[in-house]
Amino acid sequence: xxxxxxxxxxxxxxxxxxxxxxxxxxxxxxxxxxxxxxxxxxxxxxxxxxxxxxxxxxxxxxxxxxxxxxxx
Numbered sequence: 494x495x496x497x498x499x500x501x502x503x504x505x506x507x508x509x510x511x512x513x514x515x516x517x518x519x520x521x522x523x524x525x526x527x528x529x530x531x532x533x534x535x536x537x538x539x540x541x542x543x544x545x546x547x548x549x550x551x552x553x554x555x556x557x558x559x560x561x562x563x564x565x
Contacts, residue, residue: 494565498538500558502530509541531555538562 497516504520511517519537523529531551539546542564554560 495552495561495563496538498534498560498562500525500530500534500560502558507533507537509537534560534562538564 499516499518501518501520502523502525504522506520507522508520509517510520517538519534521530521533521537523533535546535549535551539549542549544564548565550563550565552561552563
């Protein structure tokens with residue numbers, strides 16, 4: 494499944510929030526430096542959907558706040 498997500502790095506807590514239109518908003522404690530936020534986003538989504546991290550991939554937007562991610 495593909496998801497459009499918006500990432501908010503540097504937040505107080507890490508959590509995934511489902512929006513009414515089916516998109517996700519992901520709040521991350523990690524800063525957006527050296528790929529830390531992307532790694533935390535993959536880890537958090539894997540935990541949210543109950544799949545291994547290897548099943549979560551960033552398809553588009555690796556360097557931006559809006560991303561398309563795939564969970565298989």
